[in-house]
Amino acid sequence: MGNIVSIPIINELDIVVARQKGREMAKEFGFVSIDLALIATAISELTRNIITYATNGNIFFELIEEHGRKGFRLISKDEGPGIEDIKLALQDGYSTTSSLGLGLPGVKRLMDDFDIQSVMGQGTIVTATKWLN
Ligand SMILES: Nc1ncnc2c1ncn2[C@@H]1O[C@H](COP(=O)(O)OP(=O)(O)OP(=O)(O)O)[C@@H](O)[C@H]1O
Ligand SMILES: [Mg+2]
Secondary structure, eight states: OOOEEEEEEOSHHHHHHHHHHHHHHHHHHTOOHHHHHHHHHHHHHHHHHIIIIISOEEEEEEEEEETTEEEEEEEEEEOSSOOSOHHHHTSTTOOSSSSOOOHHHHHHHHSSEEEEEEETTTEEEEEEEEEOO
16 A cells, blocks of 8 residues: 556557556456456556657556545656646547547546646646445
8 A cells, every 4th residue: 555656658568568567456456357457448548648648658556545445546647738628628529639539538437536637838647546346
């Protein structure tokens, strides 16, 4: 608990590394197969956004315990351009790169808790937590 793992995200391969590491940590913590798949998907979407929009950044994994509940928290952090309209970015189908625009709203649905902090010209921090039942 309280042990944070940080993975630098610079290229495509780092997405694979982050997925594997996140999955492994969550598995050791007791998450079952279906949750591991959801967590891995969330990691993919957030790290892909880092590469696409911010060029590079970091993803952090943390095993947490709050109010007697255990959870897996992931935090993606970059110093890219920031998101102008967070509400819009969370709508299905909104994309500034003609992509599907399902990444962020997907992560919000897949995880239990979700939060975006973004400042134009400074960067973006997305925090998402999955609780262990
Ligand atoms: N880390 C980020 N920095 C800056 N802008 C971002 C970041 N992540 C997302 N965005 C903005 O939010 C929009 C929506 O992101 P989302 O991941 O939902 O869709 P997408 O990346 O465009 O498409 P998809 O993920 O489905 O391939 C992006 O098009 C982009 O404009
Ligand atoms: Mg995306």
